[in-house]
Amino acid sequence: MARSNDEVAALFAEYADLISITGGDAFRARVYEKAARAIGGHHADVSGLDVKGLQEIPNVGKSIAEKIVEYFGTGQVSAVEELRARIPAGVRRLTAIPTLGPKKAMAIYQELGISSIEELADAIHGERLRDLKGFGPKTEENILHGIALLQSSGDRVMLDAATDVAEGIVAQLSNVTGCLRCAYAGSLRRVRETIGDVDVLAAAEDSEPLMRAFTGLPETAEVVAHGTTKTSIRTTKGLAVDLRVVPPDSWGAALQYFTGSKAHNIRTRELAVHRGLKLSEYGLFDVESGERIVSATEEDVYARLGLPWIPPTLREDRGEVQAGLRGELPELVQESDVRGDLHTHTDLTDGLAPLEEMVAAAAERGHAYYAITDHAPNLSMQRMTDERMLAQRERVRELDEEYGRRGRRSGMRLLHGVELNIDPDGEVDWPDEFLAEFDLCVASVHSHFNQAPDAMTQRFLRACENPYVNIIGHPTTRIIGKRPGVDADLDAVFAACARTGTALEINSHPDRLDLNDEHILRAKRHGAKFAIDSDAHSTLHLAHLRYGVGTAQRGWLTTDDVINTWPLTRLRRFLRKGRTGTV
Template sequence: MARPNDEVEALLREYADLIAITGKGAFKQRAYERAARAIGGHPADVATLDSKSLREIPGVGSSIADKVEEYLRTGRVAAVEETRASIPPGVRALLDVPTLGPKKAMTLYRELGVSSVDELAAALREDRLAELKGFGPKARENIEHGLAVLRQSGGRIGLDTALGVAEETVARLGEAAGCVRCAYAGSVRRMKETIGDIDVLAAADDPEPVMAAFCALPLVAEVVLRGRKKTTVRTVDGLQMDLRVLAEDSWGAGMIYFTGSKAHNIRIREIAVRKKLKLSEYGLFDAKTGRKRAARTEEEVYRRLGLPWIPPTLREDRGEVAAAQRDALPRLVTVDDLRGDLHSHTDLTDGIAPLTEMVAAAARRGYHYYAVTDHAPELRMQRMTLDKARAQREQLRQLAGEHGRLKLLHGTELNIDPEGNVDWPAEVLAEFELCVASIHSHFELDRDAQTRRLIRACENPHVNIIGHPTTRKFGRRNGIDADLDAVFAACARTGTALEINSHPNRLDLNDEHILRAREHGVRFSIDSDAHAPTHLGHVRFGVAQAQRGWLGPDDVINTWPLTRLRRFLRKTGAR
């Protein structure tokens, strides 16, 4: 179930969209967007804060704080409901289409009567948008692309949301009478970037009390199917969740079976058949006599098949079984391996917390080093200047030594323009200890142009890391069209790392890209792209992507000691 901060963030974001639709002012819209981001990233539960504490959250003034209190007290906000009532519901639904902004959505409704995604698709097929001002060929192409992105999402949700639900469910069911063990399985355990539904397993002699506790969970909106061994529910957010209860002595086999993937399970069942065994969710059995050979733990089942235990993040039938047979599975990178974070923001640009708070949060994570990389001036909405950057550098120097062993690095996130140039001349870039370069605009360029701009950025001697390389955002924007293998080769040649951006809305690079880039000899940086102290914890999702891409600690530059990292950042070829 969503925490109060998440609920309030969603409400304020909706209100910002409604303000944009009604044309009540870009300043007011941005104020609510900023407040939404600040509350979503605030470490304390807003439901526990008094009025004074609410107003101390960056960007939350008196008017917004009053609305937050009203929502927490009554479950509604009159101003939001009044604005909702003034806008046809279909117009709000159109905002789910990436690339379609509030003004265009309202125009479609007023001029063509379009009030649903299906009606929009029909209007495109009938070429009715051509009649409207501002809906030229490029705009129509963008809307078609947005509809395709929406269809591709297929109702799947982000890993962070699914994991939160799964962890809460497991914690509560673990307290149920007679529950001996409980864990989530399926694609959540394999840490796939998006999730269709959630599989939960429990071990108990009597399934009934566990099933009853499952159906009574506060996050359950509907019991779809209830049985003795399996129950299916739908959560208040519309997510399907399945609970299966097994005997404790079948736990290991059940976890393998329900974790999957299907292709991985087929591969290991083939090994079982060759050994005259039969593998199911209940155990590994002698095919002839039916005698159980292994079942209690995953390690036991894999060992009986002649394999070491295979980490769930690798179980996709991408060579992991063959590697296990050769005793060649990688030692995967973990969160504990990370010595620092090389991409984060403060309230100097679009972060919500001051530098001191971000540094303190990094110190609490036990990092050896931490880089602040606020946006550069070509992202004009952030209003960065060289004077501001240099003042921040001086502030970092003054903070040096205040948090024990933590070393502070002053960096910047540059903008890669259509030609591959970046903000600031070389002599200014040389002042920074590291430079992350990212694409923030011109997503529509063709394949050759996108490839050229990325390669040119790699070739810049001051660019150390390519941030969120494909620019994708789940449900909002597909990645750019570029020859990524050419980019990967350029990164390997120039000693430029590729970022695995850990923000759960990005997870960019994805696991398949990581696998390909690794073959080119690329190094990686697993970063949070944090805009608030709580966002530093997003690295767990980036690490999962890295594991799914078979990365070990040595592949990731922010697992290295600072002396080795500094050599890499000089782009001298030292690895």
């Protein structure tokens, strides 16, 4: 939808980086960063706006508006091109390494001529970096660690980026004449947190028109391999996409095969062997006669193996086949089960949209309830005060009345909450009296990520014991490919959450997905409850919930585990926690 917004946002983010790297005005760089964020999160497509309309977007003034118009008119922005000409693209790539910012990247480039991560690693191993002013052995160590972290996510892309590409391609191929079915399979269909390449599957009698359409897609930058059953391309953004075309009657077996996981497929093939059958991407066959028994739908294939259809998010060989055989597959939580979002921001702190716009967008999504949880004062960069928070609450109450009046079907109730900061001792921003007035409190770690494990564990336990803390936000604080999760005794934390009635968040932002599937499985065994939240900082982020739901499914969660699938009365009871009569 807002694809051109993303293009412009990426361009200005790059421009901001280039300004920083070349030692330009830091304030100017920040303005472009802010504009990039605002444009990326803007609801309307910027390609259709004129200079005047563009200037209505916060942090977009005359100069930036004109650059946007220039971009859509000429395909580039001359100011950006000038800086690009001065700095190799690889230098900017260096700043993706954690602990390596624009100043160090420029020093490395100017002094040693290094403009790629590989060259940098070589220079460190050759001990050439430590001669530079401001660089020492520890810096080298940190950079190497950062490179390892960066490469641990490899060439994998985030879930949202891969989903956008895959859905776009599926939509285009579905329109090709002769295409009977088209869907993406692979790790994307299983909603893994990062995606290596996208597998698209199509059913047709004749593969030729589909293959031709595929290699001719606007997003196709390079055709890596081209055949009648399989074609591989690389998109303009560098993502590898495979298209496989199968005969219509093989659809189910092929979809099952290409969805994986490998471990799940091995398990299902074993099951087939035990029954004198053979399972491949072409179908389920009788070994004796060689005759194909079923292959048209996944349901047929699973049923013939004595299994119910297994949701793709469970197909990781984590006991789903055994559970299926016993008829004990969980009834997984679905996106449509989610009644409300319990962690969202507005422009009162670091969100992009005003309260009214966020609430309207939430209502548009059909939520039955919605919580506003802006940051609290201890995250000093957010400039929150008691007065601002109370004024926001007034406005939330008014809006609640307005939206609540729309009745049971289309009405939405608003909760006024807060995202508290859990300090190194496990304390939060406000005293009990003030906290008691919120409808709910999310509490999260935002700093001091490197505390010793014992201290970190105590910090979380203390927060859980707080009778006003309802949800631990993005519990491990990891950022995929950038920052590992905190080191704490998570089992102790999960047990404390279960004991105290504190929910664990499944933060749906594609860069976080925190808790992840494995943590969810562990926490569920402790009896903890969960909240699937968007942590939206713009109206567009509200849609991220789908990724949180997918992650929850990978953790085998049902609606009983997820507090924001519950009716409001049951949710409110949970939010009262242990505090009734204790204060």
